Amino acid sequence: MTPAAATWSRPAPRRVRAIRDRLRTMYGRPIAPPHRRPLDELVLTVLSQSTNDRNRDVAYLRLTRALPTWEAVRDAPVSVVEEAIRPGGISKVKSARIQAILRAIGDPLSLDDLASMSVADAQRELCALPGVGRKTAACVLCFAFGMHDVPVDTHVSRVGSRLHLFRPKAGFEEMHDTMLALTPEGQALELHVNLLRHGRRTCHARIPDCASCALRRMCPERRG
Structure with a gap:
């Protein structure tokens, strides 16, 4: 364990509220009522991997136009799915993953029963599907059902690490577990979206804009 990790302690709730x-x-305050379409969210999240939002959305639109139901996506030749989602990048991997997920869900092809589960049980159900990890599961639970789960993507991870919300390394x-524990009830979507926005607009990976950062005074990693 590094010295930094040894001295780290979970931030106090008041500090998290101050950051919020x-x-x-x-x-x-971002507002997005639960849309209750978990399969849509799951496929959209798979398509979002290693690409930007625009390419993800183009790939999703092309897929749903070519194959209007998830049963059709599941049963189509993989080459058809791959061609439809090509604008989203790494389409060979994503097409196979999407079909594997849909086949693993079985019949009926639905995730609606997640709404009646606890967050922990719903997480386990989703993470048992091929290639589905905590971030993807959290997107489904947060955006489809409004459940208390916080997706930790690269932006949330970077901003949270610089703010020392997470244990070093x-x-x-573990970041997902920590974020879940830190986030006030009912504010999972807000904290995720605003940390993501901050990572995109200010707290850049290589050269963060610390001089104009709204969190500068409370950031242990600020530069200059």
């Missing part, structure tokens, strides 16, 4: 409030001042599984 500062981000809220910058970016507002923590893996993504």
Whole structure:
């Protein structure tokens, strides 16, 4: 264990609330009522991997136009799915993964029963599907059902690590557990979206814009 990891302790709730409030001042309070379409969210999240939002959305639109039901996507030749989602990148991998997930769900092809489960049980159900990890599961639970789960993507991971919300060198599984514990009830979507926005707009991976950062005074990793 590194010295930094040995001295790290989970942030106090008031510090997390202060970060939330500062981000809220910058970016507002995002509102997205649960859409209750978990399969749509699951496929969309798979398509989002290693690409940007625009390419993801183009791939999703092409897929749903070519194959209007998830049963059709599951049963189509993989080459048809691959061609439809090509704009989203690594289409060979994603097409095979999407079909493997849909086949693993079985009949009926539905994830609606997740809504009646606890967060922990729903996480386990989703993560048992081929290639589905905690981030993908959290996207489904948060955006489809409004459940208390926080997706930790590269932006949330980077911003959270610089703010020392996470133990140094923590893996993504641990980051998800920590983020879940830190996030006030009912604010999972807000904290995820605003941390993501901050990572995209200010807290860049290589050269963060610390000089104009709204979180500068509370960031242990600020530069200059």
